[in-house]
Amino acid sequence: MELIDNINQKYKIVSIIGMAKNAGKTVTLNKIIEDAYYEDINLGITSTGRDGEREDVVTSTEKPAIYVYEESIIATTTGSIEQGDATVEILEVTNYRSSMGNIVLARVVYGGYIEIAGAQTANEMKVLSQKMLNYGAELVLIDGSINRIAVADPTVTEATILATGAVLSRNMDKVIKETLHQKTILSLDEVGIDIKKIIEKNIDKISVIDKEKRVKSVDLKTSLNSGKIIADNIDEDSRYVYIPGCFVTKTLKDLTESTKYYKNIKIIVRDGTKIFISPIDWFKFKKKGIEINVLNRVNIAAITLNPYSPSGYYFDRDNFKDKMDKYIKDVPVYDVMM
Structure with a gap:
């Protein structure tokens, strides 16, 4: 089963969070965007930080760009729209602001690359997600920026995809251990x-x-x-x-x-x-x-793997996935770099 099939129709709002910078969070987003396009699923897309820029403003390393297709609904800032080459129709200018301007809701008229910089608070994200659904999105994806694991808050999103990868450590077993730990904490049982x-x-x-x-x-x-x-x-x-x-x-x-x-x-x-x-x-x-x-359990819909680290080392992808599958049996695991 493809990743998109595991979340589509089950959920309306899904967040993507990374275990660390360069864990494959944006790659996961791009994989879902591409598969949704071929399955004719209209997406809403936003971020809790800034995503889609060609170079990381913190590390000065190359980042994966975000390509969006026609009819997608995006929530981003006025300043971010100017950085991309997708043609969009502005649907609404909100009162929510970031350092890059007011957050707007827009429909993609002609596909292209975009930068996304969205809401800063959980309440704003809830409102924007609902607005994207109202404008025609069938599934809303929220890209959680670095150190913004709070976007997985179950009062904001119905499900979460956890992105992990070789960037966490050169030791594969340590990466698996830390991923299992994060999954355990996010999936703690609810009180009576x-x-x-x-x-x-x-x-x-x-x-x-x-x-x-x-x-x-x-x-x-x-x-x-x-x-x-x-x-x-x-x-x-x-x-x-x-x-x-x-x-x-x-x-x-x-x-x-x-x-x-x-x-x-x-x-x-x-x-x-x-x-x-x-x-x-x-x-x-x-x-x-x-x-x-x-009080509220986080629903982890999937775990995605990135066997490559920007530091130059990598894991054997088949071994990495097989080991992760061995220790995490109740959540589907996907290698999004394949």
């Missing part, structure tokens, strides 16, 4: 519906919930560097701790070192995009009995 409803009433507050389902809000703006304070609010009756923002290794380390009751609780985060814990630390915390659930 009863606790979810309780948390949603105070969704922006760090909270401790006890065995009687009573809620104690912790007066903190962030959990960062606050593990000890959160631990001070946990007692023998506590059963859940909800962290609304980013959840990092230090917070969890301080929490577990500051209370003996940590084994009695489940830690709840909004979704896996908010968790920043390395594979090694994750393993250590799991051995200590730490349980982490999410």
